Amino acid sequence: MMQHLPILPILVPLLSAALLLLPPFQAKLSRQRWFSGAGLLLLLVISVLGLVESSTGASSFYLLGNWPQPFGIVLVHDRLAAMFVLLAAVLALAAWLFSLGGEDGLGAFYHPLLHFLLMGINGAFLTGDLFNLFVFFEVLLISSYGLLMHGGGKARARAGLHYVLLNLAGSAVFLLALALLYAVLGTLNIADMALRISQLEPSQLLLVKAAAGMLLLVFGLKAAVLPLHFWLPSAYSSAAPAVAAMFAVMTKIGVYCLLRVFGTLFADPGTPLHDFGQQLLWLAGLATLLLAAIGVVAAQSLKKLVAYLVLVSVGSLISVLAIGTVPAIAAVLYYCLHSTLIAAALFLLADVIAQQRGTVADRLVSGRPLQQPLLLGTLFIVAALAVVGMPPLSGFVGKIWLLQAATGTADKVALWSVLLCSSLLVLIALTRAGSTLFWRLNRQQAGAESVGHMQLGAVVGLLLCSPLLVIFGDAVMHFCLATAQQLEMPLVAITAGGNH
Amino acid sequence: MMELLMSIVIGVLTACGVLMLLRARTFAVMLGLTMLSYAVNLFIFVSGGLTAGKGAVLGRSDIYSDPLPQALVLTAIVIGFAMTAFLVILAIRARADLGNDHVDGNSGKSQEDSA
Incomplete structure:
Protein backbone atom coordinates (compact mmCIF):
# COMPACT_ATOMS: atom_id res chain seq x y z
CA MET A 1 0.00 0.00 0.00
CA MET A 2 2.75 2.43 0.97
CA GLN A 3 4.38 2.13 -2.44
CA HIS A 4 1.22 3.50 -4.01
CA LEU A 5 1.19 6.53 -1.70
CA PRO A 6 2.22 9.06 -4.40
CA ILE A 7 -0.84 8.45 -6.54
CA LEU A 8 -3.40 8.43 -3.72
CA PRO A 9 -3.72 12.25 -3.53
CA ILE A 10 -4.98 12.10 -7.12
CA LEU A 11 -7.09 8.94 -6.87
CA VAL A 12 -8.93 9.71 -3.63
CA PRO A 13 -10.46 13.04 -4.78
CA LEU A 14 -11.25 11.53 -8.19
CA LEU A 15 -13.19 8.65 -6.65
CA SER A 16 -14.94 10.74 -4.03
CA ALA A 17 -15.92 13.33 -6.66
CA ALA A 18 -17.30 10.64 -8.94
CA LEU A 19 -19.26 9.05 -6.08
CA LEU A 20 -20.60 12.43 -5.01
CA LEU A 21 -22.21 12.81 -8.44
CA LEU A 22 -24.30 9.66 -7.94
CA PRO A 23 -28.01 9.92 -7.11
CA PRO A 24 -27.84 8.80 -3.43
CA PHE A 25 -25.60 11.77 -2.71
CA GLN A 26 -27.16 14.24 -5.14
CA ALA A 27 -30.54 13.74 -3.51
CA LYS A 28 -29.53 14.86 -0.01
CA LEU A 29 -27.16 17.70 0.82
CA SER A 30 -26.38 16.34 4.28
CA ARG A 31 -25.10 13.06 2.83
CA GLN A 32 -22.91 15.00 0.40
CA ARG A 33 -21.51 17.04 3.26
CA TRP A 34 -20.55 14.04 5.38
CA PHE A 35 -19.11 12.08 2.51
CA SER A 36 -17.21 15.08 1.19
CA GLY A 37 -15.78 15.81 4.64
CA ALA A 38 -14.76 12.18 5.10
CA GLY A 39 -13.01 12.22 1.73
CA LEU A 40 -11.14 15.41 2.62
CA LEU A 41 -10.08 14.00 6.00
CA LEU A 42 -8.78 10.87 4.29
CA LEU A 43 -6.88 13.10 1.87
CA LEU A 44 -5.41 15.05 4.80
CA VAL A 45 -4.19 11.82 6.43
CA ILE A 46 -2.67 10.68 3.13
CA SER A 47 -0.98 14.04 2.65
CA VAL A 48 0.53 13.94 6.15
CA LEU A 49 1.76 10.38 5.54
CA GLY A 50 3.22 11.53 2.23
CA LEU A 51 4.97 14.44 3.92
CA VAL A 52 6.47 12.17 6.56
CA GLU A 53 7.55 9.69 3.90
CA SER A 54 9.12 12.34 1.70
CA SER A 55 10.93 14.05 4.58
CA THR A 56 12.71 10.86 5.59
CA GLY A 57 13.93 9.54 2.29
CA ALA A 58 15.06 10.97 -1.01
CA SER A 59 12.51 11.91 -3.63
CA SER A 60 10.61 8.89 -4.89
CA PHE A 61 9.12 8.20 -8.29
CA TYR A 62 5.93 6.46 -9.18
CA LEU A 63 5.79 4.97 -12.63
CA LEU A 64 2.24 4.88 -13.93
CA GLY A 65 1.55 1.46 -15.47
CA ASN A 66 5.14 0.57 -14.56
CA TRP A 67 6.42 1.82 -17.90
CA PRO A 68 10.16 2.49 -17.64
CA GLN A 69 11.39 6.06 -17.57
CA PRO A 70 11.39 8.18 -19.65
CA PHE A 71 8.69 6.52 -21.79
CA GLY A 72 5.87 6.31 -19.29
CA ILE A 73 4.35 9.07 -17.22
CA VAL A 74 6.11 9.53 -13.93
CA LEU A 75 4.89 11.07 -10.68
CA VAL A 76 7.56 12.83 -8.66
CA HIS A 77 6.88 12.60 -4.95
CA ASP A 78 9.51 14.74 -3.32
CA ARG A 79 9.43 17.22 -0.45
CA LEU A 80 8.17 20.06 -2.63
CA ALA A 81 5.23 18.09 -4.00
CA ALA A 82 4.33 16.62 -0.59
CA MET A 83 4.38 20.06 1.03
CA PHE A 84 2.05 21.63 -1.53
CA VAL A 85 -0.30 18.64 -1.51
CA LEU A 86 -0.65 19.00 2.26
CA LEU A 87 -1.27 22.75 1.89
CA ALA A 88 -4.06 22.11 -0.62
CA ALA A 89 -5.64 19.48 1.66
CA VAL A 90 -5.67 21.88 4.64
CA LEU A 91 -7.24 24.63 2.54
CA ALA A 92 -9.87 22.29 1.14
CA LEU A 93 -10.83 21.17 4.62
CA ALA A 94 -11.26 24.80 5.69
CA ALA A 95 -13.30 25.59 2.57
CA TRP A 96 -15.50 22.55 3.24
CA LEU A 97 -16.04 23.54 6.89
CA PHE A 98 -16.91 27.12 5.96
CA SER A 99 -19.32 26.08 3.21
CA LEU A 100 -21.35 24.05 5.72
CA GLY A 101 -22.76 27.42 6.79
CA GLY A 102 -25.16 27.02 3.87
CA GLU A 103 -23.08 28.21 0.97
CA ASP A 104 -22.68 24.73 -0.52
CA GLY A 105 -26.42 24.56 -1.15
CA LEU A 106 -26.39 27.52 -3.58
CA GLY A 107 -25.56 25.24 -6.49
CA ALA A 108 -25.90 21.52 -7.07
CA PHE A 109 -22.27 20.54 -7.55
CA TYR A 110 -20.19 22.36 -4.95
CA HIS A 111 -18.78 19.25 -3.26
CA PRO A 112 -17.98 17.22 -6.40
CA LEU A 113 -16.34 20.26 -8.00
CA LEU A 114 -14.24 20.86 -4.90
CA HIS A 115 -12.94 17.30 -5.11
CA PHE A 116 -12.27 17.53 -8.84
CA LEU A 117 -10.41 20.78 -8.23
CA LEU A 118 -8.28 19.03 -5.60
CA MET A 119 -7.58 16.20 -8.00
CA GLY A 120 -6.30 18.68 -10.58
CA ILE A 121 -4.25 20.63 -8.05
CA ASN A 122 -2.66 17.52 -6.55
CA GLY A 123 -1.98 16.13 -10.00
CA ALA A 124 -0.27 19.35 -11.06
CA PHE A 125 1.87 19.21 -7.92
CA LEU A 126 2.83 15.56 -8.33
CA THR A 127 3.39 15.02 -12.02
CA GLY A 128 6.83 14.84 -13.55
CA ASP A 129 5.61 14.97 -17.12
CA LEU A 130 4.99 18.24 -18.92
CA PHE A 131 1.98 17.11 -20.98
CA ASN A 132 0.47 15.49 -17.92
CA LEU A 133 0.90 18.86 -16.19
CA PHE A 134 -1.18 20.42 -18.96
CA VAL A 135 -3.91 17.80 -18.51
CA PHE A 136 -4.06 18.37 -14.75
CA PHE A 137 -4.11 22.13 -15.35
CA GLU A 138 -7.20 21.63 -17.49
CA VAL A 139 -8.81 19.43 -14.82
CA LEU A 140 -8.29 22.05 -12.14
CA LEU A 141 -9.28 24.88 -14.47
CA ILE A 142 -12.59 23.42 -15.55
CA SER A 143 -13.48 22.70 -11.93
CA SER A 144 -12.46 26.22 -10.98
CA TYR A 145 -14.67 27.65 -13.76
CA GLY A 146 -17.60 25.81 -12.24
CA LEU A 147 -16.70 26.83 -8.70
CA LEU A 148 -16.20 30.47 -9.65
CA MET A 149 -19.75 30.54 -11.03
CA HIS A 150 -21.08 28.79 -7.90
CA GLY A 151 -24.07 30.75 -6.64
CA GLY A 152 -24.50 32.71 -9.87
CA GLY A 153 -25.03 36.46 -10.19
CA LYS A 154 -23.89 39.31 -12.41
CA ALA A 155 -20.48 39.95 -10.89
CA ARG A 156 -19.59 36.25 -11.12
CA ALA A 157 -20.74 35.97 -14.73
CA ARG A 158 -18.61 38.96 -15.71
CA ALA A 159 -15.49 37.86 -13.79
CA GLY A 160 -16.03 34.26 -14.86
CA LEU A 161 -16.07 35.13 -18.55
CA HIS A 162 -12.74 36.97 -18.29
CA TYR A 163 -11.21 34.19 -16.23
CA VAL A 164 -12.29 31.46 -18.62
CA LEU A 165 -11.27 33.31 -21.79
CA LEU A 166 -7.84 34.22 -20.45
CA ASN A 167 -7.16 30.70 -19.25
CA LEU A 168 -8.28 29.15 -22.54
CA ALA A 169 -5.90 31.43 -24.41
CA GLY A 170 -3.24 30.47 -21.87
CA SER A 171 -3.89 26.78 -22.51
CA ALA A 172 -3.39 27.31 -26.24
CA VAL A 173 -0.02 28.94 -25.60
CA PHE A 174 0.92 26.12 -23.21
CA LEU A 175 0.18 23.54 -25.91
CA LEU A 176 2.26 25.45 -28.46
CA ALA A 177 5.18 25.47 -26.04
CA LEU A 178 4.73 21.75 -25.37
CA ALA A 179 4.67 20.85 -29.06
CA LEU A 180 7.74 22.98 -29.74
CA LEU A 181 9.66 21.38 -26.88
CA TYR A 182 8.65 17.91 -28.02
CA ALA A 183 9.69 18.66 -31.58
CA VAL A 184 13.15 19.74 -30.45
CA LEU A 185 13.79 17.40 -27.52
CA GLY A 186 11.70 14.35 -28.37
CA THR A 187 10.53 13.80 -24.81
CA LEU A 188 8.00 15.22 -22.35
CA ASN A 189 9.47 13.89 -19.12
CA ILE A 190 10.73 17.02 -17.37
CA ALA A 191 13.90 15.43 -15.99
CA ASP A 192 14.70 13.84 -19.34
CA MET A 193 14.10 17.19 -21.06
CA ALA A 194 16.62 18.82 -18.73
CA LEU A 195 19.18 16.19 -19.68
CA ARG A 196 18.64 16.78 -23.38
CA ILE A 197 18.69 20.55 -23.07
CA SER A 198 22.16 20.34 -21.57
CA GLN A 199 23.31 18.41 -24.65
CA LEU A 200 21.63 20.63 -27.26
CA GLU A 201 23.42 22.14 -30.21
CA PRO A 202 23.47 25.94 -30.23
CA SER A 203 21.33 26.08 -33.39
CA GLN A 204 18.40 24.44 -31.60
CA LEU A 205 18.65 26.56 -28.48
CA LEU A 206 16.59 29.33 -30.03
CA LEU A 207 13.55 27.05 -30.39
CA VAL A 208 13.85 25.91 -26.79
CA LYS A 209 14.18 29.53 -25.76
CA ALA A 210 10.98 30.42 -27.61
CA ALA A 211 9.15 27.55 -25.94
CA ALA A 212 10.53 28.53 -22.54
CA GLY A 213 9.30 32.08 -23.13
CA MET A 214 5.80 30.77 -23.84
CA LEU A 215 5.91 28.60 -20.71
CA LEU A 216 6.96 31.66 -18.73
CA LEU A 217 3.90 33.47 -20.10
CA VAL A 218 1.57 30.62 -19.10
CA PHE A 219 2.96 30.22 -15.59
CA GLY A 220 2.98 34.01 -15.21
CA LEU A 221 -0.71 34.05 -16.10
CA LYS A 222 -1.44 31.35 -13.51
CA ALA A 223 0.60 33.16 -10.87
CA ALA A 224 -0.91 36.56 -11.87
CA VAL A 225 2.40 38.38 -12.34
CA LEU A 226 2.19 42.01 -13.36
CA PRO A 227 1.06 42.38 -16.94
CA LEU A 228 -1.05 39.22 -16.60
CA HIS A 229 -2.78 39.95 -13.30
CA PHE A 230 -5.90 41.84 -14.38
CA TRP A 231 -8.22 38.85 -14.03
CA LEU A 232 -7.39 38.15 -10.41
CA PRO A 233 -8.94 40.94 -8.31
CA SER A 234 -12.40 40.74 -9.86
CA ALA A 235 -12.44 36.94 -10.06
CA TYR A 236 -11.34 36.38 -6.47
CA SER A 237 -13.47 39.13 -4.97
CA SER A 238 -16.65 38.00 -6.72
CA ALA A 239 -16.23 34.26 -6.03
CA ALA A 240 -18.10 32.67 -3.15
CA PRO A 241 -15.91 33.02 -0.02
CA ALA A 242 -15.17 29.32 0.45
CA VAL A 243 -14.25 29.13 -3.23
CA ALA A 244 -12.03 32.22 -2.98
CA ALA A 245 -10.28 30.64 0.01
CA MET A 246 -9.61 27.52 -2.04
CA PHE A 247 -8.41 29.69 -4.94
CA ALA A 248 -5.72 31.16 -2.66
CA VAL A 249 -3.59 28.16 -3.59
CA MET A 250 -4.15 28.61 -7.33
CA THR A 251 -1.69 31.47 -7.81
CA LYS A 252 0.84 29.39 -5.91
CA ILE A 253 0.49 26.70 -8.57
CA GLY A 254 2.05 29.19 -10.99
CA VAL A 255 4.87 29.79 -8.51
CA TYR A 256 5.25 26.03 -8.02
CA CYS A 257 5.47 25.42 -11.76
CA LEU A 258 8.11 28.10 -12.16
CA LEU A 259 10.09 26.35 -9.42
CA ARG A 260 9.56 22.84 -10.69
CA VAL A 261 9.66 23.23 -14.47
CA PHE A 262 12.19 26.03 -14.83
CA GLY A 263 14.19 24.81 -11.83
CA THR A 264 14.53 21.40 -13.47
CA LEU A 265 14.73 22.24 -17.18
CA PHE A 266 17.51 24.78 -16.89
CA ALA A 267 19.19 23.41 -13.77
CA ASP A 268 22.47 22.59 -15.49
CA PRO A 269 24.72 25.64 -15.02
CA GLY A 270 26.43 24.73 -18.29
CA THR A 271 23.51 25.53 -20.59
CA PRO A 272 23.21 29.04 -22.01
CA LEU A 273 19.60 29.00 -20.82
CA HIS A 274 20.57 28.53 -17.18
CA ASP A 275 19.24 31.87 -15.94
CA PHE A 276 16.38 32.04 -18.41
CA GLY A 277 13.73 34.56 -17.47
CA GLN A 278 15.22 35.41 -14.08
CA GLN A 279 15.84 39.06 -14.85
CA LEU A 280 12.34 39.41 -16.27
CA LEU A 281 10.76 37.68 -13.26
CA TRP A 282 12.76 39.83 -10.87
CA LEU A 283 11.50 43.07 -12.44
CA ALA A 284 7.95 41.78 -12.94
CA GLY A 285 7.84 40.56 -9.35
CA LEU A 286 8.94 43.90 -7.93
CA ALA A 287 6.49 45.79 -10.15
CA MET B 1 6.58 21.87 -50.11
CA MET B 2 4.42 20.07 -47.58
CA GLU B 3 6.24 21.87 -44.77
CA LEU B 4 5.63 25.25 -46.35
CA LEU B 5 1.94 24.55 -46.89
CA MET B 6 1.53 23.30 -43.33
CA SER B 7 3.25 26.30 -41.78
CA ILE B 8 1.19 28.70 -43.89
CA VAL B 9 -2.03 26.98 -42.79
CA ILE B 10 -1.03 27.09 -39.12
CA GLY B 11 0.13 30.69 -39.40
CA VAL B 12 -3.04 31.91 -41.08
CA LEU B 13 -5.25 30.05 -38.62
CA THR B 14 -3.33 31.49 -35.66
CA ALA B 15 -3.46 35.01 -37.08
CA CYS B 16 -7.22 34.78 -37.69
CA GLY B 17 -7.71 33.27 -34.25
CA VAL B 18 -5.80 36.03 -32.48
CA LEU B 19 -7.62 38.71 -34.49
CA MET B 20 -11.01 37.27 -33.56
CA LEU B 21 -9.89 36.81 -29.97
CA LEU B 22 -9.38 40.56 -29.71
CA ARG B 23 -12.98 41.37 -30.68
CA ALA B 24 -15.38 42.68 -28.09
CA ARG B 25 -18.32 40.28 -28.55
CA THR B 26 -18.34 36.86 -26.95
CA PHE B 27 -19.35 35.01 -30.12
CA ALA B 28 -16.41 36.38 -32.11
CA VAL B 29 -14.06 35.62 -29.24
CA MET B 30 -15.37 32.07 -29.11
CA LEU B 31 -14.74 31.61 -32.83
CA GLY B 32 -11.26 33.03 -32.32
CA LEU B 33 -10.47 30.57 -29.57
CA THR B 34 -11.75 27.71 -31.70
CA MET B 35 -9.52 28.74 -34.62
CA LEU B 36 -6.59 29.14 -32.28
CA SER B 37 -7.12 25.67 -30.91
CA TYR B 38 -7.31 24.25 -34.49
CA ALA B 39 -3.98 25.89 -35.21
CA VAL B 40 -2.51 24.54 -31.99
CA ASN B 41 -3.78 21.04 -32.73
CA LEU B 42 -2.20 21.08 -36.18
CA PHE B 43 1.00 22.37 -34.64
CA ILE B 44 1.10 19.49 -32.15
CA PHE B 45 0.25 17.03 -34.90
CA VAL B 46 3.29 18.02 -36.95
CA SER B 47 5.66 18.28 -33.99
CA GLY B 48 6.75 14.68 -34.61
CA GLY B 49 7.91 15.65 -38.08
CA LEU B 50 6.07 15.57 -41.41
CA THR B 51 6.51 12.23 -43.16
CA ALA B 52 4.73 10.28 -45.87
CA GLY B 53 4.34 6.55 -46.28
CA LYS B 54 5.29 5.49 -42.77
CA GLY B 55 3.24 3.05 -40.75
CA ALA B 56 1.16 4.24 -37.83
CA VAL B 57 1.15 0.80 -36.15
CA LEU B 58 4.25 -1.10 -35.08
CA GLY B 59 4.99 -4.30 -36.98
CA ARG B 60 2.97 -3.44 -40.08
CA SER B 61 5.87 -1.75 -41.82
CA ASP B 62 9.59 -1.42 -41.34
CA ILE B 63 9.54 2.29 -40.75
CA TYR B 64 6.92 3.91 -38.59
CA SER B 65 5.97 7.46 -37.68
CA ASP B 66 6.17 8.99 -34.21
CA PRO B 67 2.95 7.93 -32.44
CA LEU B 68 3.18 10.30 -29.48
CA PRO B 69 2.04 13.54 -31.20
CA GLN B 70 -1.05 11.69 -32.40
CA ALA B 71 -1.88 10.70 -28.84
CA LEU B 72 -1.17 14.23 -27.63
CA VAL B 73 -3.33 15.86 -30.27
CA LEU B 74 -6.18 13.51 -29.44
CA THR B 75 -6.03 14.60 -25.81
CA ALA B 76 -5.78 18.24 -26.81
CA ILE B 77 -8.80 17.95 -29.14
CA VAL B 78 -10.96 16.32 -26.47
CA ILE B 79 -10.01 18.92 -23.85
CA GLY B 80 -10.44 21.77 -26.32
CA PHE B 81 -13.86 20.50 -27.31
CA ALA B 82 -15.05 20.32 -23.69
CA MET B 83 -13.70 23.77 -22.94
CA THR B 84 -15.42 25.26 -25.99
CA ALA B 85 -18.70 23.67 -24.94
CA PHE B 86 -18.32 25.16 -21.48
CA LEU B 87 -17.47 28.56 -22.94
CA VAL B 88 -20.59 28.55 -25.15
CA ILE B 89 -22.80 27.87 -22.12
CA LEU B 90 -20.98 30.49 -20.08
CA ALA B 91 -21.39 33.09 -22.85
CA ILE B 92 -25.12 32.39 -23.06
CA ARG B 93 -25.36 32.64 -19.29
CA ALA B 94 -23.44 35.94 -19.28
CA ARG B 95 -25.68 37.24 -22.08
CA ALA B 96 -28.72 36.43 -19.95
CA ASP B 97 -27.28 37.78 -16.68
CA LEU B 98 -25.68 40.95 -18.00
CA GLY B 99 -28.16 41.79 -20.75
CA ASN B 100 -25.63 42.00 -23.59
CA ASP B 101 -22.91 39.99 -25.25
CA HIS B 102 -19.96 42.32 -24.64
CA VAL B 103 -17.02 40.53 -23.02
CA ASP B 104 -16.88 43.20 -20.31
CA GLY B 105 -20.64 43.13 -19.84
CA ASN B 106 -20.95 46.86 -20.60
CA SER B 107 -24.38 47.81 -21.85
CA GLY B 108 -24.50 49.99 -24.92
CA LYS B 109 -21.16 51.70 -24.35
CA SER B 110 -19.27 50.35 -27.32
CA GLN B 111 -21.83 49.47 -29.95
CA GLU B 112 -19.54 50.49 -32.80
CA ASP B 113 -17.21 47.51 -32.39
CA SER B 114 -19.85 44.87 -32.70
CA ALA B 115 -18.74 41.68 -34.36
Missing part, protein backbone atom coordinates in the same frame (compact mmCIF):
# COMPACT_ATOMS: atom_id res chain seq x y z
CA THR A 288 3.67 43.44 -9.12
CA LEU A 289 4.53 44.01 -5.48
CA LEU A 290 4.39 47.77 -5.82
CA LEU A 291 1.25 47.98 -7.95
CA ALA A 292 -0.60 45.44 -5.84
CA ALA A 293 0.17 47.49 -2.73
CA ILE A 294 -1.30 50.54 -4.45
CA GLY A 295 -4.30 48.38 -5.34
CA VAL A 296 -4.69 47.43 -1.68
CA VAL A 297 -4.81 51.11 -0.72
CA ALA A 298 -7.24 51.94 -3.53
CA ALA A 299 -9.62 49.02 -2.92
CA GLN A 300 -13.13 50.05 -1.98
CA SER A 301 -14.35 46.77 -0.60
CA LEU A 302 -12.78 44.32 1.82
CA LYS A 303 -12.90 41.38 -0.59
CA LYS A 304 -11.15 43.36 -3.31
CA LEU A 305 -8.57 44.44 -0.75
CA VAL A 306 -7.87 40.82 0.16
CA ALA A 307 -7.64 39.91 -3.53
CA TYR A 308 -4.96 42.58 -3.95
CA LEU A 309 -3.21 41.15 -0.87
CA VAL A 310 -2.95 37.86 -2.78
CA LEU A 311 -1.21 39.84 -5.55
CA VAL A 312 1.16 41.39 -3.00
CA SER A 313 2.20 37.92 -1.89
CA VAL A 314 2.63 36.83 -5.51
CA GLY A 315 4.90 39.81 -6.13
CA SER A 316 7.07 39.05 -3.09
CA LEU A 317 7.28 35.37 -4.01
CA ILE A 318 8.17 35.93 -7.66
CA SER A 319 10.80 38.58 -7.02
CA VAL A 320 12.59 36.49 -4.37
CA LEU A 321 12.19 33.37 -6.51
CA ALA A 322 14.13 35.17 -9.24
CA ILE A 323 17.12 35.51 -6.89
CA GLY A 324 17.32 31.76 -7.11
CA THR A 325 19.77 30.81 -4.32
CA VAL A 326 18.96 27.99 -1.89
CA PRO A 327 18.07 30.30 1.03
CA ALA A 328 15.91 32.39 -1.32
CA ILE A 329 13.94 29.36 -2.50
CA ALA A 330 13.54 28.16 1.08
CA ALA A 331 12.20 31.59 2.08
CA VAL A 332 9.81 31.50 -0.87
CA LEU A 333 8.46 28.12 0.27
CA TYR A 334 7.89 29.30 3.83
CA TYR A 335 6.21 32.49 2.65
CA CYS A 336 4.08 30.44 0.25
CA LEU A 337 2.66 28.42 3.16
CA HIS A 338 2.05 31.50 5.27
CA SER A 339 0.54 33.72 2.59
CA THR A 340 -1.79 31.04 1.22
CA LEU A 341 -3.26 30.16 4.61
CA ILE A 342 -3.66 33.77 5.73
CA ALA A 343 -5.16 34.93 2.43
CA ALA A 344 -7.70 32.12 2.66
CA ALA A 345 -8.52 33.08 6.25
CA LEU A 346 -8.98 36.71 5.20
CA PHE A 347 -11.37 35.80 2.37
CA LEU A 348 -13.51 33.84 4.82
CA LEU A 349 -13.31 36.55 7.47
CA ALA A 350 -14.30 39.23 4.94
CA ASP A 351 -17.47 37.30 4.21
CA VAL A 352 -18.29 36.78 7.89
CA ILE A 353 -17.90 40.52 8.49
CA ALA A 354 -19.97 41.34 5.39
CA GLN A 355 -22.81 39.10 6.60
CA GLN A 356 -23.19 41.18 9.77
CA ARG A 357 -23.15 44.56 8.02
CA GLY A 358 -26.42 44.19 6.14
CA THR A 359 -26.75 46.08 2.87
CA VAL A 360 -23.34 47.79 2.85
CA ALA A 361 -21.79 44.30 3.01
CA ASP A 362 -18.03 44.45 2.62
CA ARG A 363 -17.82 47.94 1.11
CA LEU A 364 -15.48 50.16 3.11
CA VAL A 365 -18.04 52.80 4.13
CA SER A 366 -19.70 53.49 7.46
CA GLY A 367 -22.36 50.93 8.19
CA ARG A 368 -24.37 49.48 11.01
CA PRO A 369 -22.58 48.06 14.05
CA LEU A 370 -21.58 44.44 13.93
CA GLN A 371 -23.35 41.89 16.06
CA GLN A 372 -20.08 40.47 17.39
CA PRO A 373 -17.55 43.33 17.12
CA LEU A 374 -15.17 41.98 19.75
CA LEU A 375 -14.83 38.50 18.29
CA LEU A 376 -14.55 39.58 14.66
CA GLY A 377 -12.35 42.55 15.55
CA THR A 378 -9.87 40.29 17.32
CA LEU A 379 -9.80 37.89 14.38
CA PHE A 380 -9.32 40.80 11.97
CA ILE A 381 -6.41 42.20 14.00
CA VAL A 382 -4.72 38.80 14.15
CA ALA A 383 -5.15 38.30 10.41
CA ALA A 384 -3.96 41.83 9.65
CA LEU A 385 -0.86 41.46 11.85
CA ALA A 386 -0.03 38.19 10.12
CA VAL A 387 -0.48 39.54 6.61
CA VAL A 388 1.41 42.81 7.19
CA GLY A 389 4.29 40.93 8.78
CA MET A 390 4.30 42.24 12.35
CA PRO A 391 5.72 40.12 15.14
CA PRO A 392 4.93 37.65 16.63
CA LEU A 393 3.12 35.93 13.75
CA SER A 394 4.36 34.01 10.74
CA GLY A 395 4.29 37.00 8.40
CA PHE A 396 7.12 38.56 10.37
CA VAL A 397 9.31 35.46 10.16
CA GLY A 398 8.47 34.99 6.49
CA LYS A 399 9.24 38.59 5.53
CA ILE A 400 12.49 38.70 7.49
CA TRP A 401 13.56 35.57 5.67
CA LEU A 402 12.58 37.03 2.29
CA LEU A 403 14.59 40.17 3.07
CA GLN A 404 17.63 38.13 4.09
CA ALA A 405 17.47 36.27 0.78
CA ALA A 406 18.64 39.34 -1.16
CA THR A 407 22.41 39.00 -1.20
CA GLY A 408 23.85 41.39 -3.77
CA THR A 409 23.89 45.09 -2.89
CA ALA A 410 21.76 46.16 -5.86
CA ASP A 411 19.26 43.38 -5.14
CA LYS A 412 19.16 44.38 -1.50
CA VAL A 413 18.38 48.02 -2.20
CA ALA A 414 15.63 47.16 -4.69
CA LEU A 415 13.98 44.34 -2.73
CA TRP A 416 14.19 45.96 0.69
CA SER A 417 12.80 49.30 -0.45
CA VAL A 418 9.97 47.83 -2.52
CA LEU A 419 8.99 45.12 -0.02
CA LEU A 420 9.08 47.45 2.97
CA CYS A 421 7.23 50.25 1.13
CA SER A 422 4.51 47.85 0.06
CA SER A 423 4.27 46.50 3.61
CA LEU A 424 3.77 50.03 4.87
CA LEU A 425 1.05 50.67 2.29
CA VAL A 426 -0.67 47.41 3.26
CA LEU A 427 -0.44 48.39 6.93
CA ILE A 428 -2.05 51.76 6.22
CA ALA A 429 -4.79 50.23 4.10
CA LEU A 430 -5.63 47.54 6.65
CA THR A 431 -5.67 50.07 9.52
CA ARG A 432 -8.04 52.25 7.55
CA ALA A 433 -10.22 49.31 6.54
CA GLY A 434 -10.37 48.00 10.10
CA SER A 435 -11.28 51.34 11.65
CA THR A 436 -13.97 51.88 9.00
CA LEU A 437 -15.47 48.45 9.47
CA PHE A 438 -15.47 48.40 13.24
CA TRP A 439 -15.61 52.06 14.38
CA ARG A 440 -17.23 54.23 11.70
CA LEU A 441 -20.78 53.26 12.51
CA ASN A 442 -24.10 54.88 11.71
CA ARG A 443 -27.05 54.92 14.05
CA GLN A 444 -28.76 51.78 12.84
CA GLN A 445 -29.34 48.84 15.15
CA ALA A 446 -26.97 45.90 14.90
CA GLY A 447 -28.41 42.99 12.93
CA ALA A 448 -29.32 39.72 14.54
CA GLU A 449 -27.05 37.50 12.47
CA SER A 450 -24.21 35.94 14.40
CA VAL A 451 -21.49 33.89 12.81
CA GLY A 452 -22.11 30.15 12.46
CA HIS A 453 -19.95 27.71 14.40
CA MET A 454 -18.68 26.03 11.27
CA GLN A 455 -17.70 29.31 9.64
CA LEU A 456 -15.99 30.54 12.81
CA GLY A 457 -14.18 27.21 13.08
CA ALA A 458 -12.85 27.52 9.54
CA VAL A 459 -11.56 31.08 10.09
CA VAL A 460 -10.00 30.33 13.48
CA GLY A 461 -8.47 27.09 12.18
CA LEU A 462 -6.75 28.87 9.29
CA LEU A 463 -5.60 31.75 11.48
CA LEU A 464 -4.16 29.30 14.02
CA CYS A 465 -1.79 28.08 11.32
CA SER A 466 0.05 31.40 11.56
CA PRO A 467 1.23 31.03 15.20
CA LEU A 468 1.80 27.33 14.54
CA LEU A 469 4.17 28.24 11.69
CA VAL A 470 6.11 30.31 14.25
CA ILE A 471 6.00 27.86 17.17
CA PHE A 472 7.14 25.00 14.96
CA GLY A 473 9.14 27.50 12.91
CA ASP A 474 12.42 25.68 13.39
CA ALA A 475 11.08 22.41 11.99
CA VAL A 476 9.26 24.15 9.13
CA MET A 477 12.34 26.17 8.21
CA HIS A 478 14.53 23.08 8.19
CA PHE A 479 11.99 21.36 5.98
CA CYS A 480 11.93 24.32 3.58
CA LEU A 481 15.73 24.46 3.46
CA ALA A 482 15.97 20.74 2.79
CA THR A 483 13.34 21.12 0.05
CA ALA A 484 15.29 23.92 -1.59
CA GLN A 485 18.45 21.83 -1.44
CA GLN A 486 16.62 18.89 -2.98
CA LEU A 487 15.50 21.17 -5.82
CA GLU A 488 19.11 22.07 -6.51
CA MET A 489 19.86 18.55 -7.75
CA PRO A 490 16.83 17.49 -9.77
CA LEU A 491 18.85 15.61 -12.36
CA VAL A 492 18.99 12.68 -9.95
CA ALA A 493 15.44 12.14 -11.08
CA ILE A 494 16.36 10.48 -14.32
CA THR A 495 19.10 8.23 -12.99
CA ALA A 496 17.43 7.09 -9.80
CA GLY A 497 14.77 5.04 -11.55
CA GLY A 498 11.41 4.04 -10.13
CA ASN A 499 10.55 2.26 -6.95
CA HIS A 500 7.17 1.04 -8.00
